[in-house]
Amino acid sequence: MKNKTALFLSCILLSFLSCNEEDNSKYADYLVARPLTMTKAEFKNSVDIIAPIPIKESGKIYAYENYIFVNDKFKGVHVIDNSNPASPQKISFIKIAGNVDISVKNNYLYADSITDLVVLDISDINNIQIVNRLENVLRDNVVWPAEADFFEYEEWDYENEILVGWEVVTERRLIEEVEQRFVDILFADAAENSVGQGGSLARFKIVNDFLYAVDSHSINIFDITDLANPQDLEDVYAGFDIETIFNRDNHLFLGSMRGMYIYDISSPANPTFVSEFQHGTACDPVVVDGDYAFVTLRGGNNCGATESGLFIVDISNITNPSLTSSYPMEEPYGLGVKNEKLFVCDGSAGLKVYDKTNVEDLVELQHFEDIVTFDVIPLENNLLMVGDGVLYQYEYENTNIRLISSISL
Secondary structure, eight states: OHHHHHHHHHHHHHHHHHHHHHHHTTEEEEEEEEEEEEEHHHHHTOOEEESOOOOSSEEEEEEETTEEEEEETTTEEEEEEOSSTTSOEEEEEEEOTTOOOEEEETTEEEEEETTEEEEEEOSSTTSOEEEEEETTOOOSOSOOOTTOSEEOOTTOOTTTEEEEEEEEEEEEEEHHHHHHHHHHHHHOOOOSOOBOEEOTTOSEEEETTEEEEEOSSEEEEEEOSSTTSOEEOOOEEOOSSEEEEEEETTEEEEEESSEEEEEEOSSTTSOEEEEEEEOSSOBOOEEEETTEEEEEEBOSGGGOOSOEEEEEEEOSSTTSOEEEEEEEESSOOOEEEETTEEEEEOGGGOEEEEEOSSTTSOEEEEEEOSSOEEEEEEOSSEEEEEESSEEEEEEEOSSSEEEEEEEEO
């Protein structure tokens, strides 16, 4: 009797497992983006300075004097005292709805808040003051997450709520339903200037008395001669899917999903197009050093391309940039250069350090594995890098770099 019962139970179990395996084949994991919203009334009063809080999602990094500012995607900015790089200390958190970028000049911090530009006085870092807010001066400023497989925004109240960002989560979905979703979408319709330094993923850039802020199509231009009262000037249309901005001398280098655009700012209020370097559709930050622009292309998901890599572009003839060499990467994000060294944040593949003396034959000096990397800033004496909720600092050595501290955000 016991043997018959055991056999019966075994058959039920095998049947269940068989069905379960069959069901599993019908499902897959997808990255789902949902809107983060707040009422319009809340948005107008959304800037505040509070005590340090844990970071939700690491964003871009910015360095100014002895301080580090780390963006918490769409939520605000963490302020860190870096007087002692071996032991950085959290000071405060600046709540700014929809914030992803900042830039600082002479103790005035400029931050985006969806369509608004917020100005804060940080001369007393322990008593940060809000001094101005320019409304509706930034356009197309909510970046839709390129890594998402699809978006769900059915519950967004367009009439009374404002979109401040996106939350991306992994969910298991029925493949047939997801494919049908795509079908439905297809057929539907002063004194010495003190300016900080951002990473390669920055969309804000201060050059002398002007702040340039790129959105997906334009260069938004602000005259900040009066630091507390920026003047919103006429935007310059610059292309499609613009993601980042970098400055060298009288040129702006714009990274987009379609290529690299170069603009002349000899007349600062009127950037003029110089040239472009086209590549296959991919997520694209850029930095420049000497006669070369270094561009990382990240493929996969909505970034477009299927492969990722590092492209090195010869810009010695600024009107006719040309590809010099390329190197495969896993999932590159930000990058930076310091003298003969090139630093590449290769996502979950870690931080890679190269000797770029010969751009046609890069030599890997170090590879910091088992960490997730996002953006990097090479400073004069040390290297800052932000990863998955962690701020890392490295010290330059003769041929290598050495980790000196890490702080969980």
